[in-house]
Amino acid sequence: MTTTSKTSSLLVHGYEVVIGFETHAQLSTQSKIFSRASTAFGAEPNTQACAVDIALPGTLPVMNKGAVERAIQLGLALGSTIAPRSVFARKNYFYPDLPKGYQISQFEIPVVQGGAVEFYLGDEKKTVRLVRAHLEEDAGKSLHEDFVGQTGIDLNRAGTPLLEIVTEPDMRSSAEAVAYAKELHKIVTWIGICDGNMQEGSFRCDANVSVRKPGEPLGTRREIKNLNSFKFMQQAIDYEVRWQIEQLEDGHAIQQATVLFNPDTGETRAMRTKEDAADYRYFPDPDLPPLVVAPEWVERVRAEMAELPRVMAARFVKDYGLSDYDAASLTQSKAMSAYFEAAAKASGQAKLASNWIMGEISRRLNAGELDIAQAPVDAGRLAQMLQRIADGTISNSAARQVFDVLWTDGGEVDTIIEAKGLKQMNDSGALEAIVDEVIAANAKNVEEYRAGKDKAFNALVGQIMKASKGKANPTQVNELLKARLG
Template sequence: MTWEVVIGLEVHTQLSTQSKIFSAASTAFGAEPNTQTAVVDIALPGALPVMNKVAVEKAIQFGLAIGAKVNRKSVFARKNYFYPDLPKGYQISQFELPVVEGGAITIRVGDEEKRINLTRAHLEEDAGKSVHEDFHGMSGIDLNRAGTPLLEIVSEPEMRSAAEAVAYAKALHSIVTWIGICDGNMQEGSFRCDVNVSVRRPGEPLGTRREIKNLNSFKFMEQAIKYEVNWQIEQIEDGHKIQQATILFDPDSGETRMMRSKEDAHDYRYFPDPDLPPLVISEDWIARVRSELPELPEAMQARFAQQYGLSDYDARTLTASKALAGYFEATVAAGADAKLASNWITGEVAATLNREEQDITACPVAAEALAGLIRRVMDNTINNKTGKDVLKKMWESGDAADTIIERDGLKQENDAGAVEAIIDGVLAANQAMVDEYKSGKEKAFNALVGQCMKASKGKANPAQVNEILKRKLG
């Protein structure tokens, strides 16, 4: 009997604002504990929250980017519970009326495309951190993070495998970083995923879900979901019932473990925060944000295919990140042929970055420099193979392509007479191969081309060699 996996995600994205969601304190990461705290963040008596408009604007940007409804009126609510790193004893969040509702994101697993619908996205504040390492028998509290703006993005339970869940998380990560509302730094906790997992027999109602909290890498997410799915199936097949619970994933053991059961679940006693009037977003504000929104990945992909004549695959690869797309367009703008630029960037450049475990933002060869190299391939100054060697040297030295070609004497030999002389020499020295070719062995032709290229020290134009050789043997 088969099982169907049902997965929904709640993702906490830290919005990249200068100051906190309800105070003027800085949100910068890594400062000395409790140095970035205003009276609101320590929850002194009498302190009051004031909404950060930039955070709202980022929520609007997100809503528009995923085609969701941006609510003209949304309401902040208090989520009440006691915890030492929650200074007010409640978290200001949104409950009944969130700022963003609906919307959808396209994911791709293998060749399959799928639309994942979103339930909502709401604004809320982050809590502080408990610090256990430095204090013997005590806990420290660092409230620097308290009040950092979060957009909690909730999907519908529409993912059916770990791969889909990871693809969704990656797509979401790509969107929030693309539109610049979140730095996407998962190690620093800027993008944290809670994953709701349940299993059922196809066609049956939803099974009981367990929520895996705080996954901060795509790899762990995949491992955690796979482990959890197997665990749930085993439990049910052994005749047990799944109990609703919140669980944690331990990357060391690769297992999930219970954090709290439904019985321990808090009654958060949500109610509208009387310190904050409803958040009202005007049509004008939405229109302005819309006009300032950058071109989104899907639109850009379509444009790349159309404007540059690229394949869908190449267009999608180049629009995987805003930085990569920008690099491509800068290369083209600097005079490189679009198709060649695409080939070089998705080929040699991507492979080298991959080897060095870097992304395009760390590429030592600037787009203009790459264009300089591609131009030399285009005008037959060098051939493709030499180009790869030149790129390697550019990567290491930072020198321009022309400098390297000149210095190392890599210019392609385009003089037909000189090439003919080389070919004549090769034909004379390889009579056996010539005979083989003439007796019908096509392979011998390629071997002769190779010999000619070798004799030219790689500088001959392969197309020209081909042409002349064919004429002479023909």
């Protein structure tokens, strides 16, 4: 891969990758979007499909207010415009698990318009623009595995409320696409509008992938459907990019299509040719009036929302002096931000707390596949240890020993320090004696330092630390040694 400064985009074999996303977030309402049937996961097939869901004659849809409020919440979280008036439409297509023969969705006037998702890829800040987020109902599910030569239909999901979140084609690599998806996942779970369970289908991502030579018009896209893990998402996009480039290099045209990713083979395969909007014959649903969202409703929802991740990150920068990157990292989840803030307040050492959480604690959590809520060392114990570093009781290296015991065995910080003899030497008289002895025994290093060789100074510090068995306070050692050497 090479990088072009003009576009700041990664090129793969001379091609620019272009990715847009459509994400279906299942809303956390207890009932469906147009009926009172339950949305609970895992029920026996067809036990949660009422007359409205299976489209019996004479039934009419009634809008779920909770679904609308969750859409408003997302719009507020992403800086979008909340449409004061939006319209529901019928999206017509035939599929066995779609009882009505059409899906109720939004087309020309969605409830959420515009906005953006901001995130970091490494230490580089990225922004993906949103086109829209619209309310719609889910379809049922076709079951193949339990029926020999036949397909079963489970309509429990029919009518489940979804918010489809559509981006501009702003992403230029699979890594950027995954980072976007993770940030969106964080936001919808943070504000509580979706549980984010990808295995249960609560957060499903479709990636629209195309390639082009730099400066050329957008290429023909292929849509990878229902990516239900971040790992598979990256694998699927990478394979699709390689496949499209190979096709173009061999002189073949890309045909617009819907494709599926097979995690067993690591390949995508075409499922059907991709439809355009005109193929769905959208028209306003005559059974549903326009959805009117008054400004007072929006403000009431805003007042009831918890502090948003980006707002909290800005506060961490202002109140605790953190960098933008550190603040964004510490607001990856509510649990992580709460852990940091508790440790920072209790210890008075915000930057030190940030370093430990983003460093040693995150490393151990990742190794053990644990969430911060499962960390064996709570925020209070971490704060106690940070205080002992700050007041000079222990060095950073000794703190790692203390932390190792806390993580594996638990206990009290001061008890561990005493038991392992990790207190730093803060007695200036004893330390002065060691410094004088080291200076006297290392005349050559002293001479080299006075001749301008900094390495000689570090060698003397090392000798002092060795003589003190690692207990000397490094800051005091440096200050005292410099004073002694003039």
